[in-house]
Amino acid sequence: DARVTQTPRHKVTEMGQEVTMRCQPILGHNTVFWYRQTMMQGLELLAYFRNRAPLDDSGMPKDRFSAEMPDATLATLKIQPSEPRDSAVYFCASGPSGTQYFGPGTRLLVL
Amino acid sequence: DAKTTQPNSMESNEEEPVHLPCNHSTISGTDYIHWYRQLPSQGPEYVIHGLTSNVNNRMASLAIAEDRKSSTLILHRATLRDAAVYYCILRDRKGGSNFGNEKLTFGTGTRLTIIP
Numbered sequence: 001d002a003r004v005t006q007t008p009r010h011k012v013t014e015m016g017q018e019v020t021m022r023c024q025p026i027l028g029h030n031t032v033f034w035y036r037q038t039m040m041q042g043l044e045l046l047a048y049f050r051n052r053a054p055l056d057d058s059g060m061p062k063d064r065f066s067a068e069m070p071d072a073t074l075a076t077l078k079i080q081p082s083e084p085r086d087s088a089v090y091f092c093a094s095g096p097s098g099t100q101y102f103g104p105g106t107r108l109l110v111l
Numbered sequence: 112d113a114k115t116t117q118p119n120s121m122e123s124n125e126e127e128p129v130h131l132p133c134n135h136s137t138i139s140g141t142d143y144i145h146w147y148r149q150l151p152s153q154g155p156e157y158v159i160h161g162l163t164s165n166v167n168n169r170m171a172s173l174a175i176a177e178d179r180k181s182s183t184l185i186l187h188r189a190t191l192r193d194a195a196v197y198y199c200i201l202r203d204r205k206g207g208s209n210f211g212n213e214k215l216t217f218g219t220g221t222r223l224t225i226i227p
Binding site (some may be wrong): 042056 | 143155216
């Protein structure tokens with residue numbers, strides 16, 4: 001089964017440090033999404049790309065978050081500087097046409 | 112975005128059918144009805160989707176009311192592995208790309224507990 005992969009699976013860091021999360025979408029999928037999940041806010045869409053071009057990043061705090069797709073096999077989400085309120089599970093998803101396939105997530109804890 | 116309403120939680124006995132309801136009284140004619148589920152400590156997983164007609168796949172069935180203002184996800188024989196949060200989501204097939212609006216807005220879903 002083709003799957004979305006995410007690294008790292010867990011990350012503990014200190015406030016102020018840079019965090020980079022990586023996602024490998026399913027080969028052939030041209031749409032990639034980044035979500036964040038917390039107990040308080042649930043699942044929130046941060047950004048999404050189609051054919052590697054950013055289409056919507058309105059859910060993302062612009063001052064500290066950035067999302068890119070350097071190539072079709074890699075999507076990255078960076079937080080710089082990280083803050084304790086960024087602690088959450090970050091999911092990447094990819095899709096061919098309206099259906100999304102999610103990765104296992106990166107569990108981030110910012111101390 | 113059109114809104115959906117689901118019960119916060121449901122329980123069902125193992126090996127019995129489960130009917131998970133979803134109300135979407137403000138659904139528009141261009142909205143698909145999607146269901147996803149999220150097992151503990153995992154990412155959400157696509158279950159099924161439909162527009163007007165009932166749909167079946169290997170995981171579940173989707174029954175859509177004739178006026179489309181409600182739908183029901185049916186798990187025919189629940190197992191312990193089906194314990195999860197189930198999300199009912201409307202996705203507009205217009206706008207965005209040729210595939211419609213690809214964004215999904217997740218609500219709080221229904222937490223399904225399976226009793227052995």
